[in-house]
Amino acid sequence: MATSSPFNYNSLYSQLSVPVVRGENRHAKYDFAVAYPDPETLPLEGLADSLKVALEREGKDLALYPVAAGLPALREWVAEKLARDRNMNVGVDDIVLTSGSGEAISMLIAALTDPGDVLLTEEYVYLGTLRAMRRFGADVRSVKCDDEGLIPEDLESTLATVAAEGKKVKFLYTIPAFQNPLGWTMSLERRVKTLEITGKYGVPVLEDDCYVDLRFEGEDVTSMHSMDDSGRVLYVGSFSKIVAPGVRLGYMVAPQEVIQRAMSFKGGGGVNQFAALAVQEFAKDSMYSHIQEQNDSLRVKRDAMLAALGENFGDAAQWSKPEGGLYVWLEMPEDIDLAAFQEQSFNEGVGYYNGTMFSPEGRGANCARLCFGHPTAETVSEGVAEMARIFERHGVLKG
Numbered sequence: 001m002a003t004s005s006p007f008n009y010n011s012l013y014s015q016l017s018v019p020v021v022r023g024e025n026r027h028a029k030y031d032f033a034v035a036y037p038d039p040e041t042l043p044l045e046g047l048a049d050s051l052k053v054a055l056e057r058e059g060k061d062l063a064l065y066p067v068a069a070g071l072p073a074l075r076e077w078v079a080e081k082l083a084r085d086r087n088m089n090v091g092v093d094d095i096v097l098t099s100g101s102g103e104a105i106s107m108l109i110a111a112l113t114d115p116g117d118v119l120l121t122e123e124y125v126y127l128g129t130l131r132a133m134r135r136f137g138a139d140v141r142s143v144k145c146d147d148e149g150l151i152p153e154d155l156e157s158t159l160a161t162v163a164a165e166g167k168k169v170k171f172l173y174t175i176p177a178f179q180n181p182l183g184w185t186m187s188l189e190r191r192v193k194t195l196e197i198t199g200k201y202g203v204p205v206l207e208d209d210c211y212v213d214l215r216f217e218g219e220d221v222t223s224m225h226s227m228d229d230s231g232r233v234l235y236v237g238s239f240s241k242i243v244a245p246g247v248r249l250g251y252m253v254a255p256q257e258v259i260q261r262a263m264s265f266k267g268g269g270g271v272n273q274f275a276a277l278a279v280q281e282f283a284k285d286s287m288y289s290h291i292q293e294q295n296d297s298l299r300v301k302r303d304a305m306l307a308a309l310g311e312n313f314g315d316a317a318q319w320s321k322p323e324g325g326l327y328v329w330l331e332m333p334e335d336i337d338l339a340a341f342q343e344q345s346f347n348e349g350v351g352y353y354n355g356t357m358f359s360p361e362g363r364g365a366n367c368a369r370l371c372f373g374h375p376t377a378e379t380v381s382e383g384v385a386e387m388a389r390i391f392e393r394h395g396v397l398k399g
């Protein structure tokens, strides 16, 4: 066959498509960059047994396409969990299973955003959400935060500024539990305030609660969804953090009319029924004990990271002390550029993600997110010590 020159798609791409360059999965020797859970605590045996049971019972249903909203029995389990853990009173029909919560977030952004619309986020925000917002042409603006969450005065003034520009804020996106990347959990008072202020401006809230189960200490704070009975709070959750990212299962909770619009952006013929069957069977009897086991392991790693930061960074930096989740937020003095240093650090063996990657405005070059989920506690300790040595060698940390 004659070899032809490659077909040229350049004039065909939609205006909203942007090239996403998929780098190979690079890992530094000490990898604090990736947001992975602990491979040792994945419930592989439990999932395998559950899959076998579920397939014996209803495997033949795999011959059919699943219902668009996803396996009803798993949605039932989610509704019970949300009632038990998050004070949420929602029915099976208010829940749609998605391919990870990332898909739920993306569908909601698509359903609510036209190019140029203003979307609000916390000062630093989960990269996947930021990318999806930008993909739909949103004007993303951030609201300042402290250790308790969104700062009400800044939320109010941001909303007032946007209103004065004659623009509409389509929604506020928040990660109120173990925020990615900042690590804090929003206090009850701030949740109340946030709902009050956004309510004044008629702005919905998208509550991303994907880390809420990873609590090692302290008290749960009730969901924002439970504090509203008007349907103004949309909610997403995930099985990635309590089972595994590889199962690609998450969900959204929204009023029917929003679900119907969001579903117009759902591709792929429902969610993976094979994974949903295994997770549902597993969840029935084993989810809570598994979460406990996983949190026991994560607590040790978090402690290892905080201790190592204290030993190796002392007064030269500040860092968050999360009560759960996967991340510690490191803040160096203003004149330190961890963005410029990221590649060098990676090449010398320590991976992190610098603050600018999470900031809608590209701020935070002196900050970094350190994920303690994947490495062992010993590796966390060694890695932080190594990071300090690398930083010292290059004058990033003054010894």
Ligand SMILES: Cc1ncc(COP(=O)(O)O)c(C=O)c1O
Binding pocket: 035, 099, 100, 101, 102, 103, 126, 128, 175, 180, 208, 210, 237, 238, 239, 240, 245, 248, 249, 250
């Ligand atoms: C805050 C937040 N939301 C959503 C997601 C998406 O996760 P998944 O699509 O695996 O549920 C992540 C992933 O790290 C995240 O950090």
